[in-house]
Amino acid sequence: xxxxxxxxxxxxxxxxxxxxxxxxxxxxxxxxxxxxxxxxxxxxxxxxxxxxxxxxxxxxxxxxxxxxxxxxxxxxxxxxxxxxxxxxxxxxxxxxxxxxxxxxxxxxxxxxxxxxxxxxxxxxxxxxxxxxxxxxxxxxxxxxxxxxxxxxxxxxxxxxxxxxxxxxxxxxxxxxxxxxxxx
Numbered sequence: 001x002x003x004x005x006x007x008x009x010x011x012x013x014x015x016x017x018x019x020x021x022x023x024x025x026x027x028x029x030x031x032x033x034x035x036x037x038x039x040x041x042x043x044x045x046x047x048x049x050x051x052x053x054x055x056x057x058x059x060x061x062x063x064x065x066x067x068x069x070x071x072x073x074x075x076x077x078x079x080x081x082x083x084x085x086x087x088x089x090x091x092x093x094x095x096x097x098x099x100x101x102x103x104x105x106x107x108x109x110x111x112x113x114x115x116x117x118x119x120x121x122x123x124x125x126x127x128x129x130x131x132x133x134x135x136x137x138x139x140x141x142x143x144x145x146x147x148x149x150x151x152x153x154x155x156x157x158x159x160x161x162x163x164x165x166x167x168x169x170x171x172x173x174x175x176x177x178x179x180x181x182x183x
Contacts, residue, residue, distance in 0.1 A: 003056050003121045006133055007047045009180045011040055014141040017171050028074040029145045039066040053121055060121075060136070067140055071148040090151040093160050097143035098135065100164050101173075105134035108177040137180055138173045 018024055018031035031037065043063045050056050064082075072080040072090075083091055109116045109130060122132040146167060150160040168174065 003053050003133075004047050004050065006120060006137065006180070007056060007060065008044065009176075010137050010140065011044060013137055013176055015040065017141040018145075021167075021171070024145055027145070027149050029071070033070070035066070036070060039063055057121060064140065064144075067144055071145055074145075075148040075152040077148055077152065088151075089154075090148050092157075093147035093150055093155075094143065096157060096160060097147055097164050098139060100161065100168070101135035101139050101143055102131050104138070104168065104174050104177060105131045108134055108174065112178070134177050134180075137177055138168075138171075142167050142171065142173060 015031050018029055043059055046059050068080055068082055084095060106116060116131045119129045120133045122129040146163055
């Protein structure tokens with residue numbers, strides 16, 4: 001139940017951010033886009049039908065692939081394959097941004113006094129599992145699109161980092177994590 005709730009919160013945040021962020025809209029990231037809307041609606045329906053965390057992880061991976069494909073298309077990136085060890089700029093920015101999100105998640109859990117090793121979704125495969133789960137609340141909404149946009153614009157690591165921090169503040173990412181984890 002907690003894993004399902006977390007996935008709904010992840011999608012709610014994405015829809016909220018993408019529907020009001022002018023900069024994302026200017027880059028073509030529209031939650032109202034047919035492909036994105038259909039993927040989100042399909043995922044929301046399937047979340048409640050899952051019986052196992054493994055099924056939710058598989059759904060999460062499917063949606064993320066759709067979002068990567070969409071971001072690559074919007075930024076004219078071409079074919080994109082997510083690889084943590086890859087040396088291309090978009091993968092590098094995704095890694096960098098994800099670590100920023102992990103930092104926010106770890107901070108949230110520490111302040112709330114929640115053990116970061118508590119498992120909701122990623123517990124079977126990762127150490128510090130809850131950090132990954134909490135970071136997932138914001139990664140697709142903020143890190144994913146800006147990694148591709150900044151790669152397209154040939155931004156520096158520092159420019160990307162500053163943009164992420166600005167967007168975390170603008171969209172109250174830390175507040176969102178606190179509210180969701182408190183429940």
